[in-house]
Amino acid sequence: MGYDILSRVIELTDSDFALDVKLRKVAGLLARQLPVDGCEVYLWDRKDRRFRATAHGRGGAVEAYGEKQGLPGRVKKTGRAIEVSKKDPESCRGGGVEDMGLRGFRGAMVYPLRDGKEWYGVLYLKTERKSLLPGRRKKMIGVISKQIASSIKSERNYVRLRNAYNKLKDLQVRLVNAEKLMALGELSASLAHEIRNPLVSIGGFAARLRKKIEPGSPHLPYVEHISKQVTRLEEIINDILNFAEHREMKLNVAEVNAVVEDALWLFEEACHNQKIKVVKALSKEPMPVVADAHQLKIAFDNLIANAIQSMEHGGKLTVRTRRENDLGVVDITDSGGGIEPGIIGNIFNPFFTTKKTGTGLGLTITHKIITRHRGVIDVANDYGRGITFTVKLPCTDARGTLPPGGERGMKSSIAGVLAP
Amino acid sequence: MKKRVLVVDDEEGIRLLYKEELEEEGCSVELAASGEEALKRLEASSIDLVLLDIKMPGMDGVEVLRKIKEKWKDLPVILCTAYPHYKQDFGTWASDAYVVKSSDLRELKEKIKDILQRKA
Numbered sequence A: 001m002g003y004d005i006l007s008r009v010i011e012l013t014d015s016d017f018a019l020d021v022k023l024r025k026v027a028g029l030l031a032r033q034l035p036v037d038g039c040e041v042y043l044w045d046r047k048d049r050r051f052r053a054t055a056h057g058r059g060g061a062v063e064a065y066g067e068k069q070g071l072p073g074r075v076k077k078t079g080r081a082i083e084v085s086k087k088d089p090e091s092c093r094g095g096g097v098e099d100m101g102l103r104g105f106r107g108a109m110v111y112p113l114r115d116g117k118e119w120y121g122v123l124y125l126k127t128e129r130k131s132l133l134p135g136r137r138k139k140m141i142g143v144i145s146k147q148i149a150s151s152i153k154s155e156r157n158y159v160r161l162r163n164a165y166n167k168l169k170d171l172q173v174r175l176v177n178a179e180k181l182m183a184l185g186e187l188s189a190s191l192a193h194e195i196r197n198p199l200v201s202i203g204g205f206a207a208r209l210r211k212k213i214e215p216g217s218p219h220l221p222y223v224e225h226i227s228k229q230v231t232r233l234e235e236i237i238n239d240i241l242n243f244a245e246h247r248e249m250k251l252n253v254a255e256v257n258a259v260v261e262d263a264l265w266l267f268e269e270a271c272h273n274q275k276i277k278v279v280k281a282l283s284k285e286p287m288p289v290v291a292d293a294h295q296l297k298i299a300f301d302n303l304i305a306n307a308i309q310s311m312e313h314g315g316k317l318t319v320r321t322r323r324e325n326d327l328g329v330v331d332i333t334d335s336g337g338g339i340e341p342g343i344i345g346n347i348f349n350p351f352f353t354t355k356k357t358g359t360g361l362g363l364t365i366t367h368k369i370i371t372r373h374r375g376v377i378d379v380a381n382d383y384g385r386g387i388t389f390t391v392k393l394p395c396t397d398a399r400g401t402l403p404p405g406g407e408r409g410m411k412s413s414i415a416g417v418l419a420p
Numbered sequence B: 001m002k003k004r005v006l007v008v009d010d011e012e013g014i015r016l017l018y019k020e021e022l023e024e025e026g027c028s029v030e031l032a033a034s035g036e037e038a039l040k041r042l043e044a045s046s047i048d049l050v051l052l053d054i055k056m057p058g059m060d061g062v063e064v065l066r067k068i069k070e071k072w073k074d075l076p077v078i079l080c081t082a083y084p085h086y087k088q089d090f091g092t093w094a095s096d097a098y099v100v101k102s103s104d105l106r107e108l109k110e111k112i113k114d115i116l117q118r119k120a
């Protein structure tokens, strides 16, 4: 019968249940199967330095014991199991120790849950009867305690391992992203050379042909098509290069409010057509930044474009600017449902897109531009409702000197997760 | 008198294109397919302006530029390249202008006109 309990405890501790579920089941099992009237498991909380009631089979339990309180405190001090019995069940004192948990019981046995020096907690058994358990049973409970301790240990190790694994995985994802970006830089550099030169020839000679063709000739449109397509390809190459290479920034003092307004203006019609209500709350305080206004506008264009694209069937676009000490802050909020949490870590990656016609470079470019201006982007994703992209840029004094150490340790983040 | 322009580029298509276009603008154009050839040409005849490609097999444009400026300090050189970011590289500062290659030759022609006028 004793071994029966032991084997069932082992079965439970080896199961796939979460740790607290396991402990509750074990406590319940012991309370039912042993001649005891209460069984509790207290786990040692290293941070708070307290024993906390985690599981109990039958009856209530004292919620927590301090490091030196009650029987658990005594067990922690001596490192060994303790057994008390008393005459008056209403007293709280047994074995020279005061313990509120003893009220209403006649005797108790408390076993340490530990592995060498590592403390996990105590197993607390109580009885209303005069006699405690026979020696054979006690030994078995000692074994059970060890089994519980080792199952807590492996659970803790597992959690540690899983955290380490997650960290590694996260790091790997970021490394891969960095690599992708670098590869993109190299790719675009060779792209520039391999494609731009032939394009110069094709486009250049097309232009020469065009001059030779008589006006009104049916062949004119052919040549014009060639020219137009070449121009288009050249623009694509410029786009990719502009973002991949550190294009020289044309720095001037720019007013963030004006740049934002400019960007918004571009989308007025699209918003109107898509029945998107635009709420503009621009700061009255000036927000001068040292910036390449053209690039900065591209950054906001991309954010606004994404917001609008997320609200195909209408919604609300809120653009708010405010001064926060020496930061100019821009919030762009949409009601487009946000981003599935599982993929939000990817949105700044080059070529990541969920759109049929997207290139997936919008946010990559935006991130790069903002970082180049010593700013950061934060993303607050309210999945199901919408998303807020927050851009923070260091403001300058009127003379247009770049504020020193603009980053000030700021980091872009995706709702608490660091962006690449 | 016609201004003499030396076009240095390893791609035949681009040499031909520049030659025809610049001749139409009233220049007389000489061609070189490599840096070495360009330097030889410069020794042999008097040139008013050099259009220099940066990325060429053998001696690259930046090196050619240095050699030109050592010997012919006042000879204007326009660097042409497919990479906009070369602009910041050391070495290119010595050129008189810098043009990112494009099938639209207007920018290039304007720079040429500017420089030749300044020189005159």
Ligand SMILES: Nc1ncnc2c1ncn2[C@@H]1O[C@H](COP(=O)(O)OP(=O)(O)OP(=O)(O)O)[C@@H](O)[C@H]1O
Pocket: A302, A306, A307, A308, A310, A334, A336, A337, A338, A339, A347, A348, A352, A353, A354, A355, A357, A358, A359, A360, A361, A362, A363, A364, A387
């Ligand atoms: N405001 C937003 N609401 C919902 N999803 C968004 C929003 N902004 C970005 N995303 C998600 O992030 C992805 C990447 O955005 P990004 O701007 O980089 O590329 P894209 O919009 O797909 O293509 P591109 O901007 O190059 O045309 C989008 O495909 C979309 O899934």
Ligand SMILES: [Mg+2]
Pocket: A302, A305, A306, A358, A362, A363
């Ligand atoms: Mg986009």
